[in-house]
Amino acid sequence: MVATVLLPASLQPFAAGRREHEVAGRDVGELLARLAERFPPLRARLFHETGGLRGYLVVLIEDQDIRALGGLAAPVPPDAVVTILPAVAGGWS
Numbered sequence: 001m002v003a004t005v006l007l008p009a010s011l012q013p014f015a016a017g018r019r020e021h022e023v024a025g026r027d028v029g030e031l032l033a034r035l036a037e038r039f040p041p042l043r044a045r046l047f048h049e050t051g052g053l054r055g056y057l058v059v060l061i062e063d064q065d066i067r068a069l070g071g072l073a074a075p076v077p078p079d080a081v082v083t084i085l086p087a088v089a090g091g092w093s
Contacts, residue, residue, distance in 0.1 A: 001026060001079075002022055003025065003078075004021070004080070004081045005082045008084060015038075015042050027074055028061070046084075058086070060084075061076060061082055062077075
């Protein structure tokens, strides 16, 4: 399945400076692995050495958090938009 992956500004320099990428993959893990194969400097910013997704990233499939959809094993529907966002912590004091 081909999906559109949208990267935050902080990751764009590691992916040819572009925000939007067309990538094929059956699930989120495969999709992100293929994106990292295309842009090797991106791999260390997406994945831990053990292969898990970095904790400071949130990944959405059509505005749904993949943590509620099966994590990296979440299936990617055809023509989906997969958005990678930096996690935001904190709040009002």
